Amino acid sequence: MSMQQGLIFDIQHFSLHDGPGIRTTAFLKGCNLSCAWCHNPESIAKEISIGYESVKCIQCGACILACPMDAHKMTPEGHIFVREKCTACGTCVKVCMANALIQCGKRYESDTLLKELLRDKKLYDISGGGVTFSGGEPLLQSGFLAEMARLLKKEGVHVAIDTALNVPWENIERCMAYTDLFLVDFKLFDNAAHKTYTNVPNERIKENLRYLSLADKPIWIRIPLLQGVNDALQNHYDTAEFLAALKNIEQVDLLSYHNFGIEKGVSFGQAIGIFEAPTTERLQQIKEIYEKKGYEITVS
C-alpha cells in the first residue's frame, strides 16, 4: 500500500488549547473559508506558498540571484517580492540566510509525520493529552487525515480534529472511527452574516454538526468572538438554542479575538481585516448565555 502524503504547515508541540491535556497540534494546509479575521492566513492556500517578512530582510540580494522566475527585485526602497511571479519552488528560501523568506507547507509521508507526533507520547499519556489536527481545514485532506488518525489510534493516542465542518459529510465520516474528539469552530449562526464574513454559507456546517452530534463522539464548540461581527447577544441566543438541541456537546470555548493573523497576512499576501475583541462585559454576557444551557465554558 502506498504511503499517503499530507501538506502540513506547522507542528506545534506542547499545545495547551486544542483539546484536553498536553498535545501536539499538526496544522494542515488549505481552507475553504475566507474568514475576514483569519488567524492563520498562511494556511488558506491549498499548495505550498512563500511568505516574506520584510522586517527580517538584510537586503543581501541572494534571492534575486537565485530566483528562476524573477520574483524578487531590489529597488531604491529595498527588496520587493513580486508574489504574482512566484511558483513557490522554494529556491529563494534556501538562500535566504535571514529567514525573511519562508516556505509555508511541507509534504509529509504518513510514517514521517507519525514519528514526529509520537515523539511526545509520554507527555500525552501522563497528562491525558494527545494529537490535534487543525488547519486550515484539516478535513479537506480527509484521506491523509483518516490514515494519520488510524495510525495514532493504533498507538493508543487520543486524536482530536479541529474543523469548521464545511466539507462533504463523507470527509467527516472517513475519519470518524479514529477520532476521539471534534473541536468544531462555529463562527456565526445567521447564514447571510456567515457568508458575509467567511465567504461561505453555513447550512452545510449546521447540517454536518447535527449529524456529527448523533455519532456519539464528544464535541467541543469553539466560537471566535469579534466586536461588531458576532458579539450580538441574539447570535448567541440562537447558537445556544441550536446547540441545545444537539447531543454530545461537552464544552463551549469562547475565543476572544486576537490580531496575530494580520502580520502573517501581510507576509503571505492575504488581506486580513482589523477587528476588536468584545468588551469584557459583553464577554461575560455571552458566557452566561452558554452557562445557562449547562455547558462547561472556557474563555481565552
Place this chain on the structure above:
Amino acid sequence: MMYQFDKQKITDELEAHYRTYPTNVDHLYEKLEALDEMHKGASYAQRKTYVYQVAVEHCAVKIMPACPFYFELDTGRLRNSVTSTWDHEPGLANWLIEKNTSLREKFDTFIAPYRENLMISGSMFTDFAHHYADVEKVLQYGLRGIQEQVIYQKESAESDEKAYDFLDSIEKALTYAMLLSERFATKAEEMLQEEADAARRAVLLQIAKTAREVPARPAETFYEALATITFIREMCNALEGIGFAVLGHLDRILYPYYAADLEAGRITRGEARALLDAYLAITDARWDLNVPLPGGTNATVVIGGCDRDGRVVYNEVTKMILESFLEHRFANPKLQARVLEDHPSEYFALLGEVAAAGTNVLSVFNDAVIIKAQQQAGKDLHSARLYLAGGCQEPTLSNELNSRAYVYLNLAAMLDVSLFPETWQPILKRDEIDIMPACKRDTFAAFYKDMIYNLSTQMHAFARAFNGFGREWPVTNPCPLYSAFMEGCVESARDISEGGATYNADSFGLTGLGTTIDALLAIKKAVYEEKAISMQALKEALQNNFEENISLQQYLQNKMPKLGHADEEVRTFAAQFISDLAGTINGVPNARGGYFESSFFTFYAFEWFKDFKATADGRRQGTHLSRGVNPCESTIGIDAATLLYAQEPIDYKEHAGGGVLYMDLPLVKGKQRGDVFSGVIQLFVQNGGCIMDFNVIDKAQLLAAQKNPEQYRNLVVRVCGYSALFHSLDKEMQDEIIARAQR
C-alpha cells in the same frame, strides 16, 4: 502550644526590627582586637571563638513574639546578606576574613586578566554562601551531647596539639551557643514582665521554657524541632561569616516529631501548620524584598525525595508545607522538591498546583539521577540519599562541605581559546596553560580532540589556582561552630575549611553550554562539512563581530543545527560534548581532599558574560549566553515538550554538581492547569533530567507590571536560581525576563 499564625503581624514585626539594620558594632571590634592582643599566637580556630564570645556576651538578642521562634542575634550583619565578602561586609563574623589581605591580593591578581577577558566571574576564592549545618545531629544529641563527644575526642587527642586546640575551639563554640540559647530564655522572661497581649505572652512563655533547654538537649516535640532548626541556622549565619542557604529536608526531619505529638495529643494538624507557616514566613519578612537583590535570599527548603534507606518521603508535613506555599504565596524560601517516580500521584498533583500558581519558587530535583551522580562521584549511598540543595540549586550532602557557585566559567571564552590561540596564549601562559592549535586542524574530529584538550588544560589550571587559595581558607575564616555539626570534623579534629567533613566537593559553574554547543555545531557543519566558510574567514568575522558579514551571521544563526533541535545528530553530539566536558573536570582534586564535580548552574553569569565577543553560532557581542542546560534563547521552535525531549540523551549522572533546566512556561488558566505542570514534572523525571526551575510568566502581565509597578508589588519571577519581586529588578533584568516570554 497554641499559636495563631498571622502573616501580616510577622511581616510587620520583623520589618520594624530589621529596617534598622545594620547595627553599628564598631565598639565590639575593639573587644575582638583586645582578645587577639591578649592571646598572641593563638590558632585561627581559637581566634574565631572570640567572635562567638563577644557576640554572645555583648550583642543584642531579639525576640519578636508574632513569630514563635528565637533566632535573632544582632552581630551587626546586613539585613540583606547571604555571605561575607572581602568588601568590608558589616558584622562581627567578618572580622577574621578581612585580616587576610594577602590572600585577597593574590586572588585579585590571579583573576584580573580572566575577568577582563570575560572568561571567569567570581569574587571569592571559595564558596561562602551555600552551606548547610546538619541540624539532625543537634536534634538527635543536642548541643550538650555533641559537646560531650568533642570533650571525649579532645581528651584522647592530648598528644596532638593542633587537634586538641581545634577540638577545644569547637567545645567553646558549643558552650557559647548554649549560653546564647539561655539568653533567649532570659530575654523572654524579661519581656513577659511587660507584655499584656495573651497571644504574645503564650509565645514568650514557650520560648522562656524551651530556650533554657533546647537545643542544649535533643528536641522532643515538633515545636522544639522547628525551634532547633531555626536557631542553629541563624546562629551559623550570624557568627560564621558564611551563608547557610539550606534550611533542611523539612518533611523528612519533622514528620516523626509531628506523628509523635499527634499520637500523644500534644498537637493538632492546625497547630503544626501554624508553626510551619510561621517558620516559612521568616525569610520574606526578614529581608527587604523591595530593593534589588542580586542573588535573592538564597534560602531553600527541601521536601520529598527519600530517606537514608531509600523509602519515599511524602507525608503530612510535606502536604502542610505545600499548602502553606499555595496559601501564602511566599517568594522565599525557594521550594526544592525532590521527586522519585515512586512518589504518589497526589504529590505530583500538588507540585503541579504550586508550579501553576505562578509563585515561581519551585525547583524539581530528580532523585534517581542526582543520587546516582553522588555515588558516581564517590559518595556512599546512604549519604547520597540525604542530599539537599541551595541557595539556587547547588546539591550538597549533609555530611559534605560543598563549595559551589562561587566562580563561573565562560565556556564560550574557553572554546575561543581553540579558535584564537594566538590571542589567548599570552594570557594563559602565566598559569602554565598550554594550548593545542585546534583551529589549524583539517578535520572536525582533530579540531574537537584539540579543543577538548584545551578545555581540560584550562579547567585543571583553574582548579590548581583555586586550590591554592582554598588551602588558605583555614587561616582566613575557620568555622568551629559549623564544624561541630559536620560529620567528620570532630572525628578527624579538622575544621570544615581544611577538609574535616566526610565529603568535600567543589564545582565551577559552567556557563553558556547551549551557546558553546551551537558554536561547535556551526564549526562542524559550516567549516568542516559544508565548507561554506574557511576557519580563517570565520575567525575574521568573529573578530569583527560580524560587522561586515551579516549574511554569515544570519547563516550561522538561522541555518545551523542547534541544541534543542530534535534531530538525532544534534542530540548525539550534544550528549557527547556534555559528557566530554564532564571528563575535563570530574575527579580533579580540590584543596580539602575532595574533588571537583561537573555542574551547569549559571546563576546570572549568562548575563555577566554577554559582552564577550561574537561566537560561531552567530551570536553577536552583547547578546546573553545560554542559561543552564537550556538551548539559546534565539533558537526557534523550542517549547516545553521539546526542552524535555532534549534532556533524554544527556547523562546527568556524570554531573554531580547538577545541571539546571530553566522551564519558562505561560500562565495556564482553567481546571487543567495543575495537570499540565504535573505532567511536565513527571516527564522531566522520566526523561532523566536533573534539576528544573519553573518560571511561569505572562508577557502581558510583565509588561503591565513594568509600566505600573505599584499595581504589581507581589509579582514574583524566577530570575535564574533565585526568585525576586519583579518590580525590584532593574530595567535590563526585567527586559530579559520579558524576552523569555516571547518564545
